[in-house]
Amino acid sequence: MAESEDKKQEQGGQSDGVLEIKNVTKRFGPHVVLDDVSLTIEKGKTTVVIGPSGCGKTVLIKHLIVLLRPNAGEVYFKKQRIDHLSESELSKIRTHYGFLFQGGALFDSLSVAENIMFPIRQHYKITNWSEAEEVVKTKLAMVGLDGFQNYYPANLSGGQRKRVALARAVALNPEVILYDEPTTGLDPIRSDVINELVLKLQRELGVTTVVVTHDMTSAYKIADRIIMLHNGKIVADGDAEHIRDHPHPVVQQFINGQVGEDDLAVLRMSGTISQAQFLPRDFE
Amino acid sequence: MIGIIGAKAVRGVNSVGQFGRFAWQAFGACLWSSLRTGTYPLIWAQMNIIGVKSVPVIMITGAFVGMTLAVQAYGQLAGMGLEEHLGVLINISVVKELGPVLAAVMLAGRVGGALTAELGTMNVTEQIDAVKSMGTDPIRYLVAPRVLACLLLTPFLIIYADLLGIIGGAFVSIVQLGINGRAYWEFSASGVELWDVTVGVMKGFFFGAAIAVISCYKGFTCKEGAQGVGQACTEAFVASFITILALDFALVVIFKAIYDTFWPFKSLVA
Ligand SMILES: Nc1ncnc2c1ncn2[C@@H]1O[C@H](COP(=O)(O)OP(=O)(O)OP(=O)(O)O)[C@@H](O)[C@H]1O
Ligand SMILES: [Mg+2]
Numbered sequence: 001m002a003e004s005e006d007k008k009q010e011q012g013g014q015s016d017g018v019l020e021i022k023n024v025t026k027r028f029g030p031h032v033v034l035d036d037v038s039l040t041i042e043k044g045k046t047t048v049v050i051g052p053s054g055c056g057k058t059v060l061i062k063h064l065i066v067l068l069r070p071n072a073g074e075v076y077f078k079k080q081r082i083d084h085l086s087e088s089e090l091s092k093i094r095t096h097y098g099f100l101f102q103g104g105a106l107f108d109s110l111s112v113a114e115n116i117m118f119p120i121r122q123h124y125k126i127t128n129w130s131e132a133e134e135v136v137k138t139k140l141a142m143v144g145l146d147g148f149q150n151y152y153p154a155n156l157s158g159g160q161r162k163r164v165a166l167a168r169a170v171a172l173n174p175e176v177i178l179y180d181e182p183t184t185g186l187d188p189i190r191s192d193v194i195n196e197l198v199l200k201l202q203r204e205l206g207v208t209t210v211v212v213t214h215d216m217t218s219a220y221k222i223a224d225r226i227i228m229l230h231n232g233k234i235v236a237d238g239d240a241e242h243i244r245d246h247p248h249p250v251v252q253q254f255i256n257g258q259v260g261e262d263d264l265a266v267l268r269m270s271g272t273i274s275q276a277q278f279l280p281r282d283f284e
Numbered sequence: 285m286i287g288i289i290g291a292k293a294v295r296g297v298n299s300v301g302q303f304g305r306f307a308w309q310a311f312g313a314c315l316w317s318s319l320r321t322g323t324y325p326l327i328w329a330q331m332n333i334i335g336v337k338s339v340p341v342i343m344i345t346g347a348f349v350g351m352t353l354a355v356q357a358y359g360q361l362a363g364m365g366l367e368e369h370l371g372v373l374i375n376i377s378v379v380k381e382l383g384p385v386l387a388a389v390m391l392a393g394r395v396g397g398a399l400t401a402e403l404g405t406m407n408v409t410e411q412i413d414a415v416k417s418m419g420t421d422p423i424r425y426l427v428a429p430r431v432l433a434c435l436l437l438t439p440f441l442i443i444y445a446d447l448l449g450i451i452g453g454a455f456v457s458i459v460q461l462g463i464n465g466r467a468y469w470e471f472s473a474s475g476v477e478l479w480d481v482t483v484g485v486m487k488g489f490f491f492g493a494a495i496a497v498i499s500c501y502k503g504f505t506c507k508e509g510a511q512g513v514g515q516a517c518t519e520a521f522v523a524s525f526i527t528i529l530a531l532d533f534a535l536v537v538i539f540k541a542i543y544d545t546f547w548p549f550k551s552l553v554a
Contacts, residue, residue, distance in 0.1 A: 067413050067417060087416070088421055090416070091416070091419050092419065094418065095418075095419035097417065097419075101414060101417075103409065103410060105411050105413065106411075107406075107411055107414070119418040119419070122425075125322075172418070
């Protein structure tokens with residue numbers, strides 16, 4: 001029942017898809033990470049991808065910007081096939097994107113201000129530097145970091161780095177923004193500010209948004225549509241309501257943060273193993 | 285067994301092909317950057333890092349080569365009573381072979397290692413992907429300035445090595461071994477042609493480009509983790525070193541052919 005409903009939603013989106021992946025399979029050696037996944041991302045909507053750690057969310061979102069190329073299947077941006085383009089052809093397409101890396105990926109040899117200026121300097125000729133500084137200031141203020149212009153990434157906390165990376169990702173006012181775990185490592189208040197920022201960009205600028213997250217509060221707040229990835233397949237696809245009431249046990253476990261029976265069994269087992277089988281170091 | 289060898293061969297051919305493509309793209313990116321004034325600050329910054337800071341080591345290398353040659357060759361030549369010819373021997377060796385090759389090897393260690401480590405770290409921390417994600421070609425932004433800086437500066441560094449080699453050799457010969465200074469320089473001048481110096485310095489363009497392209501390639505294809513970066517640096521140095529020697533051989537053959545064809549006409553021109 002849920003299966004057919006998921007299918008229907010998927011096809012409904014086809015007409016207005018900005019990003020589309022068709023039958024994508026991705027393998028690393030023998031390890032199949034994405035198994036024949038198809039997905040259409042609708043224009044101006046926020047699509048949230050959830051799923052357990054290591055299920056391939058990052059791999060999926062990197063395919064949308066072709067930082068990874070599929071072993072089989074196709075990737076489209078505005079109806080144009082992009083997965084087989086050369087890097088220089090991709091460069092042009094990627095100017096329409098903003099991408100927030102899970103690890104930030106700030107340039108550690110550049111200061112915070114230079115990091116945010118980087119995409120701007122690459123694509124525009126800057127004549128008015130005070131205006132450029134103003135842009136950096138507003139982008140940083142958006143993520144609550146005005147005043148950190150001259151810091152280097154090494155001197156920032158993990159959460160601060162993430163926020164600078166976010167400011168950099170939106171620096172060019174892209175049409176499509178892909179966020180890989182924007183709120184991970186942030187305190188609850190700052191997370192909510194980021195949620196509001198994502199919503200604001202989507203509502204005011206009509207940005208097409210894809211967010212990878214584990215954070216269900218954030219997912220429910222920002223999502224027009226939630227997709228759950230499990231074992232290389234999409235197991236659930238629909239709005240927040242649909243996901244909340246999804247019959248699939250894996251989905252219920254994930255959104256409620258419940259540990260599964262098999263994980264519990266492993267924990268019970270490990271409790272019974274005695275440490276005595278290892279001899280103390282000073283035994284001899 | 286045959287399967288394993290076959291797989292290895294395929295992988296070998298594959299990586300050669302990959303390197304060839306990378307080198308070709310780097311070449312294209314260098315042409316592109318050299319036509320665009322906007323990229324000059326990047327090249328300039330790399331020149332500072334690569335070139336200026338290498339001058340002291342290169343000078344020390346050159347000086348010791350010259351001095352050592354003087355001591356070694358003196359014994360041989362003095363036995364035949366030819367010690368005044370020492371200058372030719374030292375200066376020809378320094379200018380044609382030892383200066384360029386040792387300077388290049390020094391640079392492969394100093395600059396190549398740093399380039400591989402820098403780009404390798406950028407690769408494993410996704411900074412190269414970040415460059416790509418913002419619509420910039422990392423080969424243009426990261427590789428081209430480094431290759432151009434290396435290519436343009438290596439000849440100058442070779443001149444420094446040559447100069448110090450000549451001074452070092454002369455110092456030991458004239459001051460330490462007591463050879464007549466006038467005779468030393470006169471024999472040197474008659475034995476070393478402008479062509480010899482030019483060939484030595486010209487080699488610098490090829491060595492510089494080879495070091496930078498190989499080191500950048502190794503950085504770009506570096507495996508994950510601290511160990512991956514370390515391994516990439518080692519491989520970059522070994523590959524650069526062998527390439528320098530092989531290139532040197534090839535260039536000597538080519539330049540000799542050019543010399544034999546064109547140099548006789550010099551008297552007609554002059
Ligand atoms: N470059 C790679 N080489 C080999 N395997 C990889 C590579 N990148 C990812 N994988 C594998 O793909 C799987 C999915 O990785 P991915 O980073 O997409 O997980 P994720 O869903 O983003 O997890 P998390 O929520 O922890 O970030 C992992 O099991 C990982 O081992
Ligand atoms: Mg991830």
